[in-house]
Amino acid sequence: MSAPFAAKRLGKELQKISNSLPPGIELVSADNFEEWLVDIRVLDDNPLYRNEIYRLRFRFSSTYPIEPPEVVFVKLPDRPIPIHPHIYSNGIICLDLLGHQGWSPVQNVESVCMSLQSMLTGNTKNERPPGDEEFVRGNRLRPRDIEFYYHDNDV
Amino acid sequence: MKVKITKWNAVATWRWDIPEDDVCGICQVHFDGTCPTCKYPGDDCPLLSGKCGHNFHMHCILEWIKQDSAKGQCPMCRQKFEWTEPPHEPSVDTSQGPPEL
Numbered sequence: 001m002s003a004p005f006a007a008k009r010l011g012k013e014l015q016k017i018s019n020s021l022p023p024g025i026e027l028v029s030a031d032n033f034e035e036w037l038v039d040i041r042v043l044d045d046n047p048l049y050r051n052e053i054y055r056l057r058f059r060f061s062s063t064y065p066i067e068p069p070e071v072v073f074v075k076l077p078d079r080p081i082p083i084h085p086h087i088y089s090n091g092i093i094c095l096d097l098l099g100h101q102g103w104s105p106v107q108n109v110e111s112v113c114m115s116l117q118s119m120l121t122g123n124t125k126n127e128r129p130p131g132d133e134e135f136v137r138g139n140r141l142r143p144r145d146i147e148f149y150y151h152d153n154d155v
Numbered sequence: 156m157k158v159k160i161t162k163w164n165a166v167a168t169w170r171w172d173i174p175e176d177d178v179c180g181i182c183q184v185h186f187d188g189t190c191p192t193c194k195y196p197g198d199d200c201p202l203l204s205g206k207c208g209h210n211f212h213m214h215c216i217l218e219w220i221k222q223d224s225a226k227g228q229c230p231m232c233r234q235k236f237e238w239t240e241p242p243h244e245p246s247v248d249t250s251q252g253p254p255e256l
Binding site for chain 1: 180181182183184190191192215218219222224230231233
Protein backbone atom coordinates (compact mmCIF):
# COMPACT_ATOMS: atom_id res chain seq x y z
CA MET A 1 0.00 0.00 0.00
CA SER A 2 1.23 3.46 -0.78
CA ALA A 3 1.70 6.35 1.57
CA PRO A 4 -1.20 8.47 0.23
CA PHE A 5 -3.57 5.99 1.79
CA ALA A 6 -2.59 6.85 5.36
CA ALA A 7 -2.33 10.57 4.61
CA LYS A 8 -5.75 10.75 2.99
CA ARG A 9 -7.42 8.78 5.71
CA LEU A 10 -5.76 10.91 8.42
CA GLY A 11 -6.77 14.03 6.52
CA LYS A 12 -10.38 12.88 6.68
CA GLU A 13 -10.11 12.14 10.38
CA LEU A 14 -8.51 15.48 11.08
CA GLN A 15 -11.25 17.29 9.23
CA LYS A 16 -13.82 15.53 11.34
CA ILE A 17 -12.18 15.84 14.75
CA SER A 18 -11.15 19.47 14.24
CA ASN A 19 -14.85 20.25 14.21
CA SER A 20 -15.96 18.11 17.08
CA LEU A 21 -14.66 15.54 19.51
CA PRO A 22 -16.51 13.75 22.31
CA PRO A 23 -16.29 15.31 25.78
CA GLY A 24 -13.01 14.68 27.59
CA ILE A 25 -10.98 14.30 24.39
CA GLU A 26 -8.93 17.17 23.01
CA LEU A 27 -6.59 17.32 20.05
CA VAL A 28 -3.31 18.91 21.14
CA SER A 29 -1.34 18.78 17.91
CA ALA A 30 -1.61 17.18 14.49
CA ASP A 31 1.05 18.95 12.45
CA ASN A 32 1.76 16.03 10.19
CA PHE A 33 0.50 12.58 9.37
CA GLU A 34 3.09 10.79 11.46
CA GLU A 35 2.47 11.89 15.01
CA TRP A 36 -0.54 13.37 16.80
CA LEU A 37 -0.96 14.32 20.43
CA VAL A 38 -4.29 14.05 22.19
CA ASP A 39 -5.31 14.84 25.77
CA ILE A 40 -7.92 12.71 27.46
CA ARG A 41 -9.61 12.83 30.81
CA VAL A 42 -12.04 10.54 32.58
CA LEU A 43 -15.53 11.94 32.72
CA ASP A 44 -16.97 10.26 35.78
CA ASP A 45 -15.78 10.70 39.31
CA ASN A 46 -13.44 7.71 39.47
CA PRO A 47 -11.11 8.66 42.38
CA LEU A 48 -8.10 7.13 40.58
CA TYR A 49 -8.28 9.67 37.77
CA ARG A 50 -10.14 12.62 39.25
CA ASN A 51 -8.90 16.06 38.13
CA GLU A 52 -6.16 14.61 35.95
CA ILE A 53 -5.49 15.05 32.25
CA TYR A 54 -3.47 12.46 30.34
CA ARG A 55 -1.46 12.94 27.18
CA LEU A 56 -1.59 10.35 24.41
CA ARG A 57 0.86 10.10 21.53
CA PHE A 58 -0.31 8.46 18.32
CA ARG A 59 2.26 7.39 15.72
CA PHE A 60 1.04 6.32 12.32
CA SER A 61 2.86 4.25 9.76
CA SER A 62 2.28 4.58 6.03
CA THR A 63 0.08 1.51 6.23
CA TYR A 64 -2.41 3.02 8.69
CA PRO A 65 -5.30 2.13 9.09
CA ILE A 66 -4.52 -1.37 7.84
CA GLU A 67 -1.91 -1.49 10.61
CA PRO A 68 -2.74 -0.12 14.06
CA PRO A 69 -1.22 3.17 15.20
CA GLU A 70 1.32 3.09 18.02
CA VAL A 71 -0.39 4.67 21.02
CA VAL A 72 1.29 5.47 24.34
CA PHE A 73 0.74 7.75 27.28
CA VAL A 74 3.40 10.45 27.57
CA LYS A 75 4.68 11.78 30.86
CA LEU A 76 4.97 15.54 31.35
CA PRO A 77 5.09 17.68 34.51
CA ASP A 78 1.32 18.15 34.36
CA ARG A 79 0.48 14.93 32.54
CA PRO A 80 1.03 11.79 34.64
CA ILE A 81 0.78 8.20 33.41
CA PRO A 82 -2.60 6.85 34.58
CA ILE A 83 -2.49 4.00 37.05
CA HIS A 84 -4.05 0.88 35.56
CA PRO A 85 -3.25 -2.86 35.54
CA HIS A 86 -2.74 -2.66 31.76
CA ILE A 87 -0.69 0.53 31.61
CA TYR A 88 3.04 0.34 32.37
CA SER A 89 4.61 3.23 34.20
CA ASN A 90 6.52 4.20 31.01
CA GLY A 91 3.21 4.82 29.26
CA ILE A 92 3.04 1.62 27.23
CA ILE A 93 -0.50 0.33 26.98
CA CYS A 94 -1.49 -3.30 26.81
CA LEU A 95 -4.80 -3.17 24.99
CA ASP A 96 -6.08 -5.79 22.60
CA LEU A 97 -7.48 -3.15 20.27
CA LEU A 98 -4.03 -1.66 19.67
CA GLY A 99 -2.34 -4.94 18.81
CA HIS A 100 -2.48 -6.85 15.56
CA GLN A 101 -4.89 -9.31 17.11
CA GLY A 102 -7.55 -6.82 18.04
CA TRP A 103 -7.10 -3.97 15.58
CA SER A 104 -9.61 -3.29 12.84
CA PRO A 105 -9.15 -0.68 10.09
CA VAL A 106 -12.54 0.84 10.89
CA GLN A 107 -11.10 2.03 14.19
CA ASN A 108 -9.77 5.57 14.26
CA VAL A 109 -8.11 8.09 16.56
CA GLU A 110 -11.41 9.08 18.10
CA SER A 111 -12.57 5.51 18.72
CA VAL A 112 -9.19 4.58 20.25
CA CYS A 113 -9.39 7.57 22.61
CA MET A 114 -12.89 6.59 23.62
CA SER A 115 -11.80 3.01 24.30
CA LEU A 116 -8.98 4.27 26.50
CA GLN A 117 -11.33 6.60 28.31
CA SER A 118 -13.67 3.75 29.08
CA MET A 119 -10.77 1.47 30.02
CA LEU A 120 -9.88 4.01 32.71
CA THR A 121 -13.46 4.73 33.72
CA GLY A 122 -14.14 1.07 34.38
CA ASN A 123 -11.00 0.46 36.43
CA THR A 124 -11.03 0.19 40.21
CA LYS A 125 -7.55 -1.26 40.74
CA ASN A 126 -4.85 1.07 41.92
CA GLU A 127 -2.19 -1.15 40.32
CA ARG A 128 0.43 -1.40 37.61
CA PRO A 129 0.75 -4.53 35.46
CA PRO A 130 2.66 -7.40 37.07
CA GLY A 131 6.39 -7.06 36.43
CA ASP A 132 6.09 -3.35 35.69
CA GLU A 133 9.40 -2.30 37.19
CA GLU A 134 11.35 -4.99 35.45
CA PHE A 135 9.58 -4.35 32.14
CA VAL A 136 10.14 -0.61 32.25
CA ARG A 137 13.82 -1.11 33.08
CA GLY A 138 14.48 -3.76 30.47
CA ASN A 139 12.22 -2.98 27.56
CA ARG A 140 13.87 -1.68 24.39
CA LEU A 141 11.12 -2.75 22.02
CA ARG A 142 8.65 -0.44 20.38
CA PRO A 143 5.09 -0.95 21.60
CA ARG A 144 3.94 -2.51 18.36
CA ASP A 145 6.63 -5.17 18.60
CA ILE A 146 5.88 -6.03 22.20
CA GLU A 147 2.57 -7.53 21.29
CA PHE A 148 4.24 -10.80 20.29
CA TYR A 149 6.10 -10.95 23.40
CA TYR A 150 2.91 -10.82 25.49
CA HIS A 151 1.23 -13.41 23.38
CA ASP A 152 4.19 -15.75 23.48
CA ASN A 153 4.29 -15.43 27.23
CA ASP A 154 0.61 -16.16 27.44
CA VAL A 155 0.79 -19.39 25.48
CA MET B 156 -47.89 24.50 -31.54
CA LYS B 157 -45.33 22.18 -32.94
CA VAL B 158 -41.89 21.86 -31.54
CA LYS B 159 -39.07 20.48 -33.53
CA ILE B 160 -36.15 19.16 -31.56
CA THR B 161 -33.01 19.93 -33.45
CA LYS B 162 -30.49 18.97 -30.80
CA TRP B 163 -30.50 17.54 -27.31
CA ASN B 164 -27.92 16.59 -24.72
CA ALA B 165 -28.59 13.70 -22.37
CA VAL B 166 -27.39 14.09 -18.80
CA ALA B 167 -27.14 11.20 -16.37
CA THR B 168 -25.85 10.71 -12.86
CA TRP B 169 -24.96 7.49 -11.15
CA ARG B 170 -24.57 6.17 -7.68
CA TRP B 171 -23.84 2.79 -6.20
CA ASP B 172 -26.92 0.71 -5.66
CA ILE B 173 -26.58 0.42 -1.90
CA PRO B 174 -29.15 1.36 0.69
CA GLU B 175 -27.12 3.84 2.71
CA ASP B 176 -25.46 7.06 1.78
CA ASP B 177 -22.36 6.18 3.67
CA VAL B 178 -18.58 6.21 3.75
CA CYS B 179 -16.19 3.29 3.41
CA GLY B 180 -15.22 2.39 6.97
CA ILE B 181 -11.61 1.77 5.99
CA CYS B 182 -10.67 4.94 4.07
CA GLN B 183 -13.61 7.05 5.35
CA VAL B 184 -14.27 8.33 1.85
CA HIS B 185 -17.79 8.35 0.49
CA PHE B 186 -18.69 5.24 -1.49
CA ASP B 187 -19.35 7.35 -4.56
CA GLY B 188 -15.77 8.63 -4.32
CA THR B 189 -12.67 6.52 -4.83
CA CYS B 190 -10.41 4.68 -2.47
CA PRO B 191 -7.26 6.71 -1.70
CA THR B 192 -5.25 5.01 -4.42
CA CYS B 193 -7.67 5.53 -7.32
CA LYS B 194 -8.43 8.57 -9.41
CA TYR B 195 -11.78 7.76 -10.98
CA PRO B 196 -14.84 6.45 -9.15
CA GLY B 197 -17.15 3.86 -10.62
CA ASP B 198 -15.99 0.80 -12.50
CA ASP B 199 -12.33 1.60 -11.84
CA CYS B 200 -12.86 1.56 -8.09
CA PRO B 201 -15.79 -0.77 -7.39
CA LEU B 202 -17.39 -1.71 -4.11
CA LEU B 203 -17.43 -5.10 -2.53
CA SER B 204 -20.41 -6.13 -0.43
CA GLY B 205 -19.94 -8.72 2.25
CA LYS B 206 -22.61 -11.31 2.93
CA CYS B 207 -22.62 -9.80 6.41
CA GLY B 208 -24.11 -6.65 4.89
CA HIS B 209 -21.05 -4.41 5.13
CA ASN B 210 -19.70 -2.60 2.10
CA PHE B 211 -16.22 -1.31 1.34
CA HIS B 212 -14.24 -0.06 -1.61
CA MET B 213 -12.88 -3.24 -3.13
CA HIS B 214 -9.30 -1.95 -2.98
CA CYS B 215 -9.63 -1.06 0.68
CA ILE B 216 -11.09 -4.35 1.86
CA LEU B 217 -8.61 -6.38 -0.19
CA GLU B 218 -5.72 -4.52 1.45
CA TRP B 219 -7.16 -5.58 4.78
CA ILE B 220 -8.07 -9.15 3.87
CA LYS B 221 -4.57 -9.92 2.61
CA GLN B 222 -3.16 -9.21 6.09
CA ASP B 223 -2.67 -12.31 8.20
CA SER B 224 -4.04 -10.48 11.20
CA ALA B 225 -7.33 -9.87 9.38
CA LYS B 226 -8.07 -13.59 9.63
CA GLY B 227 -10.47 -13.12 6.74
CA GLN B 228 -12.86 -11.18 8.93
CA CYS B 229 -15.05 -8.19 8.18
CA PRO B 230 -13.54 -5.12 9.91
CA MET B 231 -17.00 -4.07 11.06
CA CYS B 232 -18.50 -7.21 12.56
CA ARG B 233 -15.64 -9.73 12.56
CA GLN B 234 -17.71 -12.31 10.77
CA LYS B 235 -15.98 -14.12 7.94
CA PHE B 236 -15.91 -11.66 5.04
CA GLU B 237 -17.45 -13.37 2.04
CA TRP B 238 -18.59 -11.33 -0.89
CA THR B 239 -21.27 -11.74 -3.43
CA GLU B 240 -20.08 -11.94 -7.03
CA PRO B 241 -20.09 -9.86 -9.09
CA PRO B 242 -19.29 -6.55 -7.42
CA HIS B 243 -22.06 -3.95 -7.52
CA GLU B 244 -22.96 -2.46 -10.88
CA PRO B 245 -23.56 1.25 -10.75
CA SER B 246 -27.22 2.04 -11.29
CA VAL B 247 -27.75 4.72 -13.90
CA ASP B 248 -30.29 7.38 -13.09
CA THR B 249 -31.54 9.16 -16.19
CA SER B 250 -34.35 11.03 -14.52
CA GLN B 251 -32.27 14.12 -13.78
CA GLY B 252 -34.22 16.78 -15.63
CA PRO B 253 -35.52 16.99 -19.17
CA PRO B 254 -33.29 16.99 -22.21
CA GLU B 255 -32.23 20.39 -23.41
CA LEU B 256 -34.39 21.68 -26.23
